[in-house]
Amino acid sequence: MSEPDVLKTLQDAGLDVLTCMQCGTCSGSCPSGRYTSLNTRRIVRKARKNSDMLHDDDLWMCATCYNCQERCPRGIKIVDAILMIRTIAVHEGIMLPAHRKISELVLKHGHAVPINDATKEKRKNLGLEELPETVHKYPEALADVKTLLESCGFDKLVVEKQE
Numbered sequence: 001m002s003e004p005d006v007l008k009t010l011q012d013a014g015l016d017v018l019t020c021m022q023c024g025t026c027s028g029s030c031p032s033g034r035y036t037s038l039n040t041r042r043i044v045r046k047a048r049k050n051s052d053m054l055h056d057d058d059l060w061m062c063a064t065c066y067n068c069q070e071r072c073p074r075g076i077k078i079v080d081a082i083l084m085i086r087t088i089a090v091h092e093g094i095m096l097p098a099h100r101k102i103s104e105l106v107l108k109h110g111h112a113v114p115i116n117d118a119t120k121e122k123r124k125n126l127g128l129e130e131l132p133e134t135v136h137k138y139p140e141a142l143a144d145v146k147t148l149l150e151s152c153g154f155d156k157l158v159v160e161k162q163e
């Protein structure tokens, strides 16, 4: 299978990264980069060169705070580009194991973080109902959630391309 042309997809979507002058304002503004290996400027440089970004784990370290995008002197839609690259990656079956696990939980339970006994107890202590107004309380709605997820192909993205 041929590799997707990420740069062309970005350009076609109006996400022009070619004007990046590698000033580093984005990296310097990035709170995630202080705690992870994420180097936003490097991601943009890779996008400009159309070199392999899809297997770069840093792609998933962005917290989408938009600091970089708001400050980029060239007005580059950095986060929108990162999100699009992530989308392309997922369609290629590339997903971090933790994200795949979370996605599987959504498919199975309709929740990324299904409730457990400890959380039920906390809710009761706070004067809340034990179960929230979700599929936890209305399990019959889970079938609708699954239909929605299947209708947009989410189940195939998560399950079919499992390695």
Ligand code: SF4
Pocket (backbone or CB within 6 Å): 019, 020, 021, 022, 023, 024, 025, 026, 027, 040, 041, 044, 071, 072, 073, 074, 075, 076, 078
């Ligand atoms: S702030 Fe903008 S111009 Fe500067 S390196 Fe980042 S993407 Fe490029």
Ligand code: SF4
Pocket (backbone or CB within 6 Å): 026, 029, 030, 031, 032, 033, 040, 061, 062, 063, 064, 065, 066, 067, 068, 069, 078, 079
């Ligand atoms: S949006 Fe992402 S890349 Fe940009 S500053 Fe925030 S965490 Fe860093």
